[in-house]
Structure formats: structure tokens, C-alpha cells
Amino acid sequence: MNQNNCDIIASQLCKTNRKTKNDDIVLKQDNIIDITYIHSDTLESFESSIYSICGNSSNFYSLRKKVSSYIFSIISVFVIMFALISASIYEDIFKKIIFEFPFQWQLNDTVAILFVSFFFIGLVMMPSILDGESSQFRNLLQSWFNKETRRLKKLNVALDFLDKKTQINLYNFDLVDEEHWLWKVIVVAILKRFNNVNFYIRNDQSKNMYKRLKSFGILNIQIKKDFEGFKKCNVDTLLSVKEQKLYSLLQLSSSLIIEKNDNNFISLEMFEYCGRNFLEDTKEKSTQIISGFQNFINRAFDDFFFLKQEKSMQIYFTQNAKIKKLEDEQRRLSYHLRNHIEECVEIFDNPISLLILYYYVKDIVLDEKRYLIILEKFIDAVFKKQHYELIDEYWFKIANKMFDSSKLDNFELTNDSLYRKLSIESLDKLIFLFERNGHFNQALLLANYLYEINPNRYSVSICSLYERMGQFDKAYDSLPKTLEIKNASKPLDTQVRFFQRKAWIIVSQRKEQKKQEGLDLIFKLKELLFAHNEDNEPLWLWHFYNIKANYAEWDCDYEKAVSYYKKCLSIPALGAFEYGATFLNMSIAYRFIYLNKQNKDEDLITKCINLGSIGVALKDSVGDRDEMPVVLHNQALNILNKMQLSKEELNTIITMTDTGIETLNRTNSIKRLGMLLVENYLAKSMLLLPCEEIEQLLKQHWQNMDNNEHEQILNIYKLFKNNHNITSLNFLDNLS
Numbered sequence: 037m038n039q040n041n042c043d044i045i046a047s048q049l050c051k052t053n054r055k056t057k058n059d060d061i062v063l064k065q066d067n068i069i070d071i072t073y074i075h076s077d078t079l080e081s082f083e084s085s086i087y088s089i090c091g092n093s094s095n096f097y098s099l100r101k102k103v104s105s106y107i108f109s110i111i112s113v114f115v116i117m118f119a120l121i122s123a124s125i126y127e128d129i130f131k132k133i134i135f136e137f138p139f140q141w142q143l144n145d146t147v148a149i150l151f152v153s154f155f156f157i158g159l160v161m162m163p164s165i166l167d168g169e170s171s172q173f174r175n176l177l178q179s180w181f182n183k184e185t186r187r188l189k190k191l192n193v194a195l196d197f198l199d200k201k202t203q204i205n206l207y208n209f210d211l212v213d214e215e216h217w218l219w220k221v222i223v224v225a226i227l228k229r230f231n232n233v234n235f236y237i238r239n240d241q242s243k244n245m246y247k248r249l250k251s252f253g254i255l256n257i258q259i260k261k262d263f264e265g266f267k268k269c270n271v272d273t274l275l276s277v278k279e280q281k282l283y284s285l286l287q288l289s290s291s292l293i294i295e296k297n298d299n300n301f302i303s304l305e306m307f308e309y310c311g312r313n314f315l316e317d318t319k320e321k322s323t324q325i326i327s328g329f330q331n332f333i334n335r336a337f338d339d340f341f342f343l344k345q346e347k348s349m350q351i352y353f354t355q356n357a358k359i360k361k362l363e364d365e366q367r368r369l370s371y372h373l374r375n376h377i378e379e380c381v382e383i384f385d386n387p388i389s390l391l392i393l394y395y396y397v398k399d400i401v402l403d404e405k406r407y408l409i410i411l412e413k414f415i416d417a418v419f420k421k422q423h424y425e426l427i428d429e430y431w432f433k434i435a436n437k438m439f440d441s442s443k444l445d446n447f448e449l450t451n452d453s454l455y456r457k458l459s460i461e462s463l464d465k466l467i468f469l470f471e472r473n474g475h476f477n478q479a480l481l482l483a484n485y486l487y488e489i490n491p492n493r494y495s496v497s498i499c500s501l502y503e504r505m506g507q508f509d510k511a512y513d514s515l516p517k518t519l520e521i522k523n524a525s526k527p528l529d530t531q532v533r534f535f536q537r538k539a540w541i542i543v544s545q546r547k548e549q550k551k552q553e554g555l556d557l558i559f560k561l562k563e564l565l566f567a568h569n570e571d572n573e574p575l576w577l578w579h580f581y582n583i584k585a586n587y588a589e590w591d592c593d594y595e596k597a598v599s600y601y602k603k604c605l606s607i608p609a610l611g612a613f614e615y616g617a618t619f620l621n622m623s624i625a626y627r628f629i630y631l632n633k634q635n636k637d638e639d640l641i642t643k644c645i646n647l648g649s650i651g652v653a654l655k656d657s658v659g660d661r662d663e664m665p666v667v668l669h670n671q672a673l674n675i676l677n678k679m680q681l682s683k684e685e686l687n688t689i690i691t692m693t694d695t696g697i698e699t700l701n702r703t704n705s706i707k708r709l710g711m712l713l714v715e716n717y718l719a720k721s722m723l724l725l726p727c728e729e730i731e732q733l734l735k736q737h738w739q740n741m742d743n744n745e746h747e748q749i750l751n752i753y754k755l756f757k758n759n760h761n762i763t764s765l766n767f768l769d770n771l772s
Contacts, residue, residue, distance in 0.1 A: 041232050041256045042249050046239040047338045050269030052207040057273055061085040067199065071222075072207040074273050079217045083191070090194040191225040203232045208274045210237040214248055227252055238339045240331050271340050272358055282332045283342070285310055288362060288369055290353065291388065293395045299429070300353035302343060303389040304333060309380065314372050347657060349386045349421060370396045377406050387417035387426055394434070404457065411435075411454065412462045419465045422611045424472040425659025431469075438478045441485040455482070460489065467497055472613070474661035474703030476505050492519060493530045499537050504662055506707030508545050508742065512538075526570040535561040536579045543586045546744045551590070558583060574609045581607075582621065589625060594632070597625040616654030620667050623648035627674050641678055648674045661703060665696035669708045672696075672715045673752070681722065689719040710734065710741045714749045721762040735767055746771075 053063050054072035061077060062085040063070045069089070204226055212218050226233060237245055242259050249257050275283060289307035291297050311329050336342040342357040353359075373380060374397045384390050394410045401407045411434070418426050439450040450456065455463065463482055470479035483497045495515055502511035519534045535557045542554035558580075565572055565580055585600035601622040605615065626644040630637060648671040655667050672689045675681070693716035700709050713734040720727045738746075753768050 040227055040230070040254050042227075042254050042258075043234045044242055044245050044249070044257065044259045045234055045236050046242050046259070046261045048236050049207060049238070049271050049274055049339050050267045050341065051205075051236065052271070052274070054207070055270050055273065060088075062089055064089045067201070068203045068205065069198075070205045070207065071226075072274070073209055073211060073218055075211060075276050079221065082218075082222060086191065087194055090197050191221060192228065195225055195229040198229070200229065200231055202230055203234065204230050205234045205236060207236045209235055210241040210245055211274075211276050214251070219248075223252075227254065238331075238335050240334060267341050267356075269341060269356055270358075271356070275340075278328075279332060279335070281315070282311070282329070283336075284360060284362060284365065285315065286332075286336065286342075287353075287357075287360060288365055289392065291392055291395075292359065293366060293392060294430075300357075301388045301392070302351040302353065303384075303386060303392050304351065305384050305386050305389040306380075306392055307333075309383060310369065310372075313376070314369060347423070349423070350388065366396075370400055373397055374400050377401070377410065381409050381413050384413070385417060385421075387414050387421060387423055390414040390417060391426070391430060408454075408457055412459060415458075415462045415465050415469070418469060422613060422658040424469060424661075427466075427469045428473040428475070428659070428661065431466075438481040438485070440481055455485070460486065471501060471504060472658075472660055472662050474664075474699065474705065476501050476703060476705065490530070492516070492534070496530060496533045496537055499541070503537070503541055503544065504707065505705045506709075508541060511541055526568050527564040529573070529576075532561065532564055532573075532576050532579075535564065536576075536583060539583050540579075540586070543583065543590055545742060546590060554587065558587065574607050575614070577607050578604050578610055578614050578618075582618070585621065585625070589628065592628075592632075594625045594628045598622060598629075601625065612654040612658045613660055616651045616658075616660075616667075617663065618651070619647050619654065620651030620670055623651060623674055624670055627677055631677065636679060638679065641674070645671075645674050645678075661699055665700045665705070665712060666708050668692040668696035669711045669715060672719075673711070676715060676718060676752070676756075683723065686719045686723050690716060690723075690725075693719070706737070706740055708745070710737055710745050710749055713737065714753060717765070718752070718756050718760075718762060722756075722760055727763060731765060734765075738767075 052072045053059070053070055054061070054074075057074060057076060059072075061072060061082055063072075071086075206223070206226070209218060209223065214220075235245055235249075239261065242261070246257055246259060272283075286302060286307055289303050289310060291299055291301040291303075308329050333343070337344075340356065341354055343351055344354050345351045373393060377393070377397060380393050381390070384393065390410055390413050394407060394414065397410070398407055418424065435454040438455055439453055458466075463486060467479045467482045467486075470476070470482065480498060480501050483494045483501065487494045487498075499511045499514045502508070502514060515534070515538060519531065539554045539557040539561065542550045542557070561580060561583075565576060581600045581603045585597040585604070588594070588597040588600060601618050604618040623644045623646075626640060626647065630640040630644060633640075652667055652671050655664055672692045675685055675689055678685070693712045696712045697709065697716065700706065700712070713730055717727050717730045717734065720730065741749075750768060750771065753765065756762050757764065
């Protein structure tokens with residue numbers, strides 16, 4: 037047995053050919069035998085399946101067993117007869133000694149004494165015979181009286197008909213301990229017969245399996261952990277009873293509770309909480325099963341492939357997961373969670389956990405304040421974790437659209453609106469979250485609703501929203517002419533944002549007549565930020581250097597702009613949204629450096645495109661629909677400025693600009709729509725695709741653009757008309 041080669045293979049359970057309980061336990065293909073165990077299998081079913089692939093070995097064993105049984109019976113009869121004869125002879129001699137002594141000693145008396153002595157010595161030595169070398173006699177007796185030993189011997193005979201070099205693959209054998217018949221009979225027989233045995237097990241059982249095989253005396257053991265990523269497979273039948281229970285609990289801890297939901301989010305927080313407090317058989321020993329929960333989650337990722345993770349804190353069911361009907365369990369869990377809402381809200385940090393909690397209890401909570409704390413914690417969690425897309429996907433299903441507070445006639449209709457019940461802090465965060473998702477009109481309604489609370493503060497918010505919608509005049513006019521600055525050791529956030537926003541609107545429009553005003557605003561902003569001894573907020577500094585970089589670009593000093601963007605990247609405690617914007621803006625600066633050089637450096641434009649790709653990925657990771665059209669327009673322009681464009685790159689430009697145009701239509705914004713349209717037109721024209729619809733849209737939108745965007749469109753159109761084979765746009769030719 038020591039010469040066997042045993043491989044312990046983790047995270048490969050999906051390779052089993054057994055998909056249901058009714059499938060064969062043992063499957064033979066060429067020189068490979070697969071054996072898969074599930075918790076409902078019995079030793080009898082294993083024997084039946086194994087003997088089915090061993091030909092006539094079981095019949096031979098039965099015949100040999102009958103012959104050996106007859107031989108053993110005959111020997112037993114002779115032993116018994118010998119014992120009876122010895123007893124009779126002993127009785128006769130004993131009578132002679134007692135009743136006939138002295139008597140004449142004869143030859144037959146000597147034979148009788150020898151006969152009895154031999155039998156007596158045999159009985160005395162019987163224990164030594166049973167424990168003698170190889171214990172063959174004892175094993176023979178044991179096989180006769182012990183059912184398990186007889187089965188092992190029978191299995192050994194059956195396996196003798198198979199080639200020793202046959203590769204044996206054992207699946208799911210880590211489901212039971214070494215005292216189980218699976219190990220005491222099946223594994224013992226297999227390791228004794230075959231040279232190459234592979235154990236396909238759960239990843240976390242590798243060390244335990246290694247120790248177990250060592251105890252069998254196996255010397256050549258290798259642990260293999262080749263993770264190949266997600267596999268489409270069905271391993272439901274391989275789960276243990278405990279794993280089946282945890283699998284059901286995992287489903288109960290998912291967004292499947294939400295009707296008409298396209299996502300199957302999993303909340304690991306709720307999974308662990310319910311495992312500790314909801315499952316009856318774990319309430320008393322919750323401290324002992326934490327590792328069990330974690331092991332099951334790891335197995336769901338690495339062994340069963342039930343789960344996948346695409347974004348931070350967003351875990352999904354895969355297509356491998358079979359959804360069960362658990363209405364009764366959901367009902368019981370709903371009432372359990374209703375009784376522990378406050379505890380759950382305190383524990384849960386993942387917005388998905390809070391979302392699932394809300395849907396569990398929303399229809400059975402009588403005091404609305406109890407479910408409002410769930411929603412407020414949900415808003416706060418989305419805000420902090422930057423999972424902005426959850427607002428777009430779920431919020432309006434919960435709260436509907438924001439009402440227009442200026443229409444007092446609608447007060448009765450909106451009296452029960454959640455927006456009237458949420459705290460001001462939560463509503464303020466919703467303005468930001470609506471903005472990030474491109475729901476500008478909804479954010480404007482909220483800002484107007486809160487305007488009277490702090491006119492200075494919300495005038496800046498309203499200004500920002502108009503700017504996002506590309507309505508620069510409304511944005512500028514929504515701000516007061518002046519803002520009184522009070523003495524403070526550290527400036528107020530409203531003060532900083534006032535100068536940031538006003539300076540940003542001016543640089544965004546590139547209106548020369550307002551440029552000096554913008555520079556003066558930056559100077560005042562600098563005084564605010566750096567005239568005190570306290571720490572500045574990271575976001576304040578990021579906006580300051582970002583605005584400085586844009587003014588440097590306005591002066592065509594792109595190297596200085598890059599240096600400011602690098603300062604933005606060095607500021608800590610920002611999120612993917614801010615860093616993504618910086619990477620994209622830096623790519624724009626490098627694009628202008630590339631364009632202004634007489635000798636075009638292809639490495640420079642490649643660096644520009646790579647930085648832009650990082651920016652797009654970071655923006656997309658937080659579900660940002662606010663600035664994404666502008667991001668896509670700039671990345672498309674980065675690619676368009678390459679000297680040579682492949683068909684694949686042109687198709688990429690079309691895809692990006694189509695997405696940007698579609699997003700602007702959904703968010704009712706026109707910001708950089710003209711640039712997206714002309715970039716889409718140029719790419720399609722170079723691929724000789726139909727462009728009439730895009731041309732018509734560009735012509736219709738022309739009057740809605742400012743002079744800065746007009747100039748940019750004309751410049752890029754002229755560049756491509758001169759350098760590439762594109763279809764002319766007559767209305768642009770007339771303008772130029």
C-alpha cells in the first residue's frame with residue numbers, strides 16, 4: 037500500500053460524471069474508474085455498482101466462498117468429533133484410575149493418554165495460534181463471523197479482476213470521517229489494489245485528507261490546487277445534509293425575496309446572522325459554527341461555483357445554483373427579522389443586506405419608524421460604499437419619484453411620501469446619489485424642497501445640477517452674486533463649494549470675458565484652504581487641484597495640468613469616482629500634448645488611451661451615470677486621435693458613443709451630446725456604415741450647443757476630413 041501514488045485534488049468536484057442520485061455510483065471509461073459518493077448512498081448500493089463493472093468476479097467469489105465454507109464446515113465437524121472422542125477416552129481412563137486402580141497398563145491406555153494430552157495441549161495453545169504470525173487463522177475466523185471483514189474480502193476478490201494501473205478517481209470522499217464504512221471498506225480495498233488514486237475533495241479539507249492518507253501508510257501524496265475559475269456544473273447532489281441546510285439559508289439571505297428583480301444578490305452578513313440566530317440547531321452553539329459558515333461560503337465559490345463576485349460587496353448566485361421554493365422558511369424568517377430590526381441595522385454595513393432586510397419586513401412592520409431606520413441606513417451605506425447603481429435599480433421601486441414641492445395642491449397626495457419622512461441628512465445624501473445616477477430632475481426637486489433650510493447651501497447644489505445637465509446659464513444664475521464669508525478657523529463646506537463651483541462653471545464654458553473672474557475665485561479659494569491651521573478635507577483639495585489643472589489647460593499649459601492631476605492622485609481618502617475622473621482628465625491633457633507636438637509620438641497617445649481606460653473602468657465600477665457620457669466622449673476622442681485606426685478600434689468608438697448618447701437621452705441631459713454625435717459619425721463613416729440618422733441628430737442639436745462645443749466639433753471634423761476618408765457633412769462645410 038505504501039507504494040501507491042495518491043493525488044489530493046481540490047476545487048475540482050465539478051469533474052464528477054454523477055449528476056443525480058439515480059446515476060451509477062461507479063463509472064468505468066477506458067482505463068479510468070470514477071466513484072462518486074453522496075450522503076444517501078449505502079454500502080449495499082456501492083457493492084452492487086462496483087460488482088457490475090467487475091464482470092463475473094462476484095460469481096467467482098460466491099463459488100469460492102461456498103467451497104471454502106464447505107471445507108471449513110468439514111474441518112469444524114472433524115474438530116468437534118475429535119473433541120468428543122477425546123472426552124470419551126478421557127472419561128474411560130479417569131474411571132479406570134478411580135474404580136479399577138491398580139490395573140494392568142496396556143498399549144491402548146498409552147494411546148488414549150497421548151490422544152487426550154495432544155488435545156489438551158492444543159486447547160492451551162489456541163490463543164497463541166490465533167495471534168501467531170500473519171494471524172491467518174484468526175483472520176479466517178474473523179472473516180467468517182464479522183460481516184464487514186467478509187465484505188472487504190469479497191471486494192478485494194472483485195477488484196483483483198481489474199488492472200492495477202487503472203486510474204481511480206474518488207469524488208466527495210471527504211464528506212465522511214475515517215470510521216465510516218466508505219473508508220473502512222471501500223478506500224481500504226482500493227488503496228490495497230491500485231497504484232494511482234485521485235481524491236477529489238473540498239479545498240478546505242486538503243490538510244485533513246493528507247493526514248488521513250498518511251495514517252494508511254501512503255508515502256507518495258501530492259496536493260493539487262489548480263484553480264481554473266468558474267465552471268458550469270451541477271454539484272447539488274454532492275452536498276452534505278448540513279451543506280444543504282446552509283445552501284437553503286444562503287438563498288434566504290439573497291435578493292430573491294424582491295419581486296421582479298433581475299439580480300440575485302447575496303448578503304453574507306445576513307447569512308451569518310441568520311445562521312447564528314435563526315437556525316434551531318445552531319442557536320446553542322453559535323460560537324462553534326462561524327468557521328463552518330465561512331467554509332461553506334468558500335466552498336460555494338471555489339468548489340461548487342454557486343457564487344461569484346463582480347464588485348466589492350456584491351455577490352451573486354451563478355447559473356449553477358438551483359433555486360428552491362422556500363415560502364414557509366421566508367415567512368418564518370420575516371417575523372424573526374421583524375423582531376430584531378434594530379439589532380440588524382446596527383450590525384449590517386452592506387447596503388444589499390439592508391435592502392433585503394427591508395423587503396423582508398416592510399409588509400409586517402406596524403411602526404413605520406422601524407423600517408425608516410433601515411432605509412436611512414441603506415442610503416448612508418450606498419453613499420459610503422459608492423454603490424450608486426443600487427439607487428437606480430431599487431430606490432424608485434421603494435419610494436417612487438420625488439414630488440414637486442412647489443405644487444402645494446399635491447400636498448395631500450404626497451403626505452405619505454417617504455421623502456417627507458426621511459431625515460434631512462438622508463435627503464441631502466439622496467441629492468448626491470440622484471446626481472451620480474443621472475436623475476438630475478429628481479435631485480433638483482429634492483434640492484428645491486430643502487432650499488429654505490439653507491439657501492446658500494442648496495443654491496450651490498442646484499447650480500451643480502444645472503451644470504451637470506449642460507444648462508450653464510441657469511447654473512450661473514442660480515448662485516447668489518456674493519457670499520458673505522464669516523471668520524472661522526476652518527472654512528465651512530458651503531464656502532469652499534461656492535468658489536469651487538463658480539470657478540468650475542467658468543472654466544467649463546471657456547468664456548474669455550469671465551476668465552479673470554474665475555482666476556480671482558481660485559485665488560480666494562486658495563486663501564480659504566490654506567489660510568488656516570486645521571486639516572483640509574480631501575475632497576476640497578481634490579476639487580482645488582482639479583480646477584487649477586483645467587485653468588492650466590485653458591492656458592494651453594498641459595504639462596502644468598498633468599502636474600496638478602498628479603497632485604489629485606496623491607490625495608488620500610478619495611473614492612473610485614474622484615480617482616477615475618482624474619485618470620480621465622490626465623488622459624485629456626496627454627492627448628493635447630500629443631496633438632501639439634510636430635512629431636507625433638505614438639507611445640504618448642497609447643499612454644493617453646491607457647489612462648483613459650483606467651478612468652472609464654473606475655467610473656463604471658461605482659455605477660456612475662452622471663459623468664459617464666463625458667467620460668466616454670473623451671475616451672472616444674483619445675482613440676480617434678491615433679494615426680492609424682483599426683476596425684476593432686472604430687467599433688469600440690461606436691459602442692462607447694452609442695452608450696453615451698443613450699445615457700444622455702435617459703438622463704435628459706445635453707452635456708457633450710454634440711461631441712458624442714460627431715465622434716459616432718466619424719467612426720461610422722470610416723467603416724462605411726449608414727450615417728444619415730446621426731447627421732440629422734447633429735444638425736438638430738447644433739443650436740443647443742455653446743460656442744466652445746461648436747469650435748471643438750468643427751476642429752475635429754476638419755482634421756478627419758483632411759486625414760481620413762470620410763463622408764462630408766454639408767452643413768459643417770458651410771459653417772467652416
